[in-house]
Amino acid sequence: MLITRLARPTSVTLRAWPLAVVFFCLYGLLSIANHLAFDTTGYDLGIFEQIVRSYAQFKVPVSELRGPGFVMLGDHFHPILVTLAPLYWFFPSPITLLLAQAALLAVSVVPVTRTAMRLVSPKMGLVIGVAYGLSWGLQTTVDFDFHEVVFAVPLMAFAIERLIRQEWTAAVCWAAPLILVKEDLPLTFAALGGYLVLKGQRRLGGWVAVAGVVSFLVILKILIPAMNPDGEYAFTGNLGQDFSVWDLPGRLVSPDQKLFLLAAVFAPTAFLAVFSPVSLLAVPTLLWRMVSENPSHWSTGFHYGAVLMPIVYLALADTLGNRGLVLPARIRHVVVVICAVTSLAGITAMPLKKVADPAVWQPDPRLATGKRLMEAIPDNATVAATNNLAPQLTDRTTVQLFPHSTTRRTTDAEWVMADTFLSGWPASPEDTAKELRQLRDRNYQLVEEADGFVLLHRTP
Incomplete structure (x- = not known):
């Protein structure tokens, strides 16, 4: 039974x-x-x-x-x-x-x-x-x-x-x-x-x-x-x-x-x-x-x-x-x-x-650079970030997806944090670089660029 x-x-x-x-x-x-x-x-x-x-x-x-x-x-x-x-x-x-x-x-x-x-x-x-x-x-x-x-x-x-x-x-x-x-x-x-x-x-x-x-x-x-x-x-x-x-x-x-x-x-x-x-x-x-x-x-x-x-x-x-x-x-x-x-x-x-895999747990100098740049963004700020960086910031800021062309929204974030090495969805590295150039031609100032990471800040 x-x-x-x-x-x-x-x-x-x-x-x-x-x-x-x-x-x-x-x-x-x-x-x-x-x-x-x-x-x-x-x-x-x-x-x-x-x-x-x-x-x-x-x-x-x-x-x-x-x-x-x-x-x-x-x-x-x-x-x-x-x-x-x-x-x-x-x-x-x-x-x-x-x-x-x-x-x-x-x-x-x-x-x-x-x-x-x-x-x-x-x-x-x-x-x-x-x-x-x-x-x-x-x-x-x-x-x-x-x-x-x-x-x-x-x-x-x-x-x-x-x-x-x-x-x-x-x-x-x-x-x-x-x-x-x-x-x-x-x-x-x-x-x-x-x-x-x-x-x-x-x-x-x-x-x-x-x-x-x-x-x-x-x-x-x-x-x-x-x-x-x-x-x-x-x-x-x-x-x-x-x-x-x-x-x-x-x-x-x-x-x-x-x-x-x-x-x-x-x-x-x-x-x-x-x-x-x-x-x-x-x-x-x-x-x-x-x-x-x-x-x-x-x-x-x-x-x-x-x-x-x-x-x-x-x-x-x-x-x-x-x-x-x-x-x-x-x-x-x-x-x-x-x-x-x-x-x-x-x-x-x-x-x-x-x-x-021991390599997974080894410190990566490039990632350390990305973390250092993100630390410059103040809490409660509005940030536009590439797909791989967004979850690094969602706990303390309001995050939008970057490039903005993928979400059909106007760029209005105070900060932009991008990984130009990121490939695949939602945009190619070329498209990301293109939109970053467009922002710098407008009212965004380069704060720092290092190891493929770019941090921009909107000027008044």
């Missing part, structure tokens, strides 16, 4: 907490290393710090990086970020957000490992927990700034643990805050309702499914447009101008990167995760990503895979622990070996390997 399988001594599961502490340290070190190396960005760490800073000041969440007075609840719906405000009162720094992210992701290791140890075996469950903590979806999330979806990861993990335990009400309580994390996640909450219906909990499941769908529609059609300056949900364009339901089958398989995404999600579990009904919870996230015309949504980079990881690894544990699905012991061991290999690959080929 399922209850019997879950009733093993809880002392075994205490191993999950030390594992979570280890991953918190790894995630935190990676995030801090990136930030100290100017490898975090205004889009998105700077934006999220401006949001949390607004909440901490009891203001509407505004981001000047996103646009003049831009209310961010009209961009994405993430009121759960208000819970970070108390931390920010005591530690007003972007590192606060990075460590909060590390903690949220690390805590999710506990229910995944605990469930795997109970359903499979203590040793094999521990391997699954390590593989989960090193999964590409979590590592790429940690490696790319901070994002609100990290709140969804532990919520999903604890909710699914309760689903597997058949503690239906507790599962719903854990999953309900997903509605406050991001506008697409009410559909995942609705999918959880579908899972409950499949398990015979028709009344509860029906109410959850309806609540999820209604919340999704209210957020997308009413709340976000009401706070958006254009009165719309800005990301509908990711579907393309001429999208119809008849395009759906083709969109799901073309281009080939979408099939690679599916393989990347399920291959670390030897595709056994698909045999668990838990994997149904991944459908909403996978569906919107594969229907989108934005290539970033098909990739295994950025933060888009985070919410899928607890679903997939808990689905694997559910499959391996399902006595109704006859799996020879040899197959079970092969699957765990695959997880172990995935873990090794996660150490050697993924972002966490940077933590063990």
Whole structure:
């Protein structure tokens, strides 16, 4: 019986907490290393710090990086970020957000490992927990700034643990805050309702499914447009101008990167995760990503895979622990070996390997120059900064994105702090240098230029 399988001594599961502490340290070190190396960005760490800073000041969440007075609840719906405000009162720094992210992701290791140890075996469950903590979806999330979806990861993990335990009400309580994390996640909450219906909990499941769908529609059609300056949900364009339901089958398989995404999600579990009904919870996230015309949504980079990881690894544990699905012991061991290999690959080929690289922690004279120039900017000033310098300043100044041509706003900042070596989004080094020259021809005076960093100050 399922209850019997879950009733093993809880002392075994205490191993999950030390594992979570280890991953918190790894995630935190990676995030801090990136930030100290100017490898975090205004889009998105700077934006999220401006949001949390607004909440901490009891203001509407505004981001000047996103646009003049831009209310961010009209961009994405993430009121759960208000819970970070108390931390920010005591530690007003972007590192606060990075460590909060590390903690949220690390805590999710506990229910995944605990469930795997109970359903499979203590040793094999521990391997699954390590593989989960090193999964590409979590590592790429940690490696790319901070994002609100990290709140969804532990919520999903604890909710699914309760689903597997058949503690239906507790599962719903854990999953309900997903509605406050991001506008697409009410559909995942609705999918959880579908899972409950499949398990015979028709009344509860029906109410959850309806609540999820209604919340999704209210957020997308009413709340976000009401706070958006254009009165719309800005990301509908990711579907393309001429999208119809008849395009759906083709969109799901073309281009080939979408099939690679599916393989990347399920291959670390030897595709056994698909045999668990838990994997149904991944459908909403996978569906919107594969229907989108934005290539970033098909990739295994950025933060888009985070919410899928607890679903997939808990689905694997559910499959391996399902006595109704006859799996020879040899197959079970092969699957765990695959997880172990995935873990090794996660150490050697993924972002966490940077933590063990001594060069990452060596002082960089060029970065020291950049920090020295930024120290000349007074607190509470208005600064236009390039993408990599913005999160270095958002904790004590009002930061706009530079070059301003990327945000179609007039340059009105008191200070301009630019890294002319920065390449890629949102502007090339040539475009950055061009706008700096234009500013110097107008009313901005050069304060200092060194090692590719330029500091300008607006003259009266």
